[in-house]
Amino acid sequence: MPIHTVTVRVPAKVNLQLSVGPRGNDGYHQLVTVFQAISIFDEVTLTKSTDGSGTTISISGDQRHGVPADETNLAMQAAEILSKKYDFNIDAHMEIKKSIPVAGGMAGGSADAAAAIMAIDYLYSLNMTRDQMIEVAAELGSDVPFMLNGGTAIGQGHGDQLTSALSRGTYHWVLALSSLGLSTPAVYGECDRLRAGSEISEPQISDSLMQALLSADSKNVGKLLVNDLQPAACSLRPALRLILDVGQEYGALGAIVSGSGPTVAFLVADEDQGLDLAVALTSSGVVGSVARAYGPVHGAKII
Numbered sequence: 027m028p029i030h031t032v033t034v035r036v037p038a039k040v041n042l043q044l045s046v047g048p049r050g051n052d053g054y055h056q057l058v059t060v061f062q063a064i065s066i067f068d069e070v071t072l073t074k075s076t077d078g079s080g081t082t083i084s085i086s087g088d089q090r091h092g093v094p095a096d097e098t099n100l101a102m103q104a105a106e107i108l109s110k111k112y113d114f115n116i117d118a119h120m121e122i123k124k125s126i127p128v129a130g131g132m133a134g135g136s137a138d139a140a141a142a143i144m145a146i147d148y149l150y151s152l153n154m155t156r157d158q159m160i161e162v163a164a165e166l167g168s169d170v171p172f173m174l175n176g177g178t179a180i181g182q183g184h185g186d187q188l189t190s191a192l193s194r195g196t197y198h199w200v201l202a203l204s205s206l207g208l209s210t211p212a213v214y215g216e217c218d219r220l221r222a223g224s225e226i227s228e229p230q231i232s233d234s235l236m237q238a239l240l241s242a243d244s245k246n247v248g249k250l251l252v253n254d255l256q257p258a259a260c261s262l263r264p265a266l267r268l269i270l271d272v273g274q275e276y277g278a279l280g281a282i283v284s285g286s287g288p289t290v291a292f293l294v295a296d297e298d299q300g301l302d303l304a305v306a307l308t309s310s311g312v313v314g315s316v317a318r319a320y321g322p323v324h325g326a327k328i329i
């Protein structure tokens with residue numbers, strides 16, 4: 027019997043390292059980043075329709091607010107690119123069940139785009155190779171290729187040239203979420219403003235972080251977390267500094283603004299410490315809400 031529906035589950039990410047080089051002539055910055063996929067998942071369900079209504083979309087889930095239910099949604103843009111590239115009509119309904127915070131620096135939109143590529147490939151038997159999927163993903167955004175692979179990976183260029191990183195062990199995270207997102211371009215703009223006049227060197231991968239990941243040394247991973255966008259995110263949202271302080275007071279192994287923020291990610295020793303920190307953050311009154319997660323996890327996957 028022909029398949030008429032598929033669901034793809036896709037994780038969020040945190041950046042363990044985000045080093046931002048000088049802005050290139052194309053307006054983009056050279057990046058070196060280390061991604062880790064973590065256990066907060068969106069689900070994208072694609073169901074064929076028979077009424078010739080084209081591709082339609084609806085959004086559900088507790089993080090649905092602020093997600094566009096139209097052709098500007100990154101998952102819809104993935105459908106548009108694939109339909110043109112492979113010259114076929116996608117008469118299907120796409121439902122995105124959002125659990126990844128929106129505009130939180132956790133690449134939720136990119137995750138949905140990656141899931142949409144996988145769902146369309148499966149439902150329409152495109153038989154795309156992994157490299158072909160990655161190529162389409164890179165057209166949609168620099169975080170999208172990673173969301174197909176998941177795990178732990180180094181991203182270079184604009185973050186889209188991926189190599190997998192050797193990482194051992196499981197890392198436990200507490201995430202301080204904010205109900206109000208930060209715009210990624212605004213954070214890069216603020217980063218440029220804060221660094222104006224300073225000499226910015228080419229970003230380099232942190233060998234000590236690679237070593238700590240290889241030896242499952244979460245204490246050192248915590249110390250080595252680094253994000254060049256953090257001062258800019260904190261400048262635009264000063265309350266982030268308070269949140270970072272609360273986490274450190276409660277003994278987190280490390281604390282970092284995730285990507286362009288405003289999510290703050292705390293690395294903790296184990297689930298128990300995660301629970302204690304989650305309670306402390308909630309009762310501190312400086313955090314919108316708190317989530318717990320672990321990583322690394324798989325990238326987009328049919329379920």
Ligand code: ATP
Binds near residue numbers: 092128
């Ligand atoms: P990144 O970490 O990749 O910079 P982010 O996690 O900060 O991204 P997203 O959640 O991807 O941000 O959303 C950024 C904006 O993209 C949203 O404000 C929304 O308008 C738009 N958007 C488009 N498609 C989606 C989607 N599927 N899910 C969430 N936001 C989307």
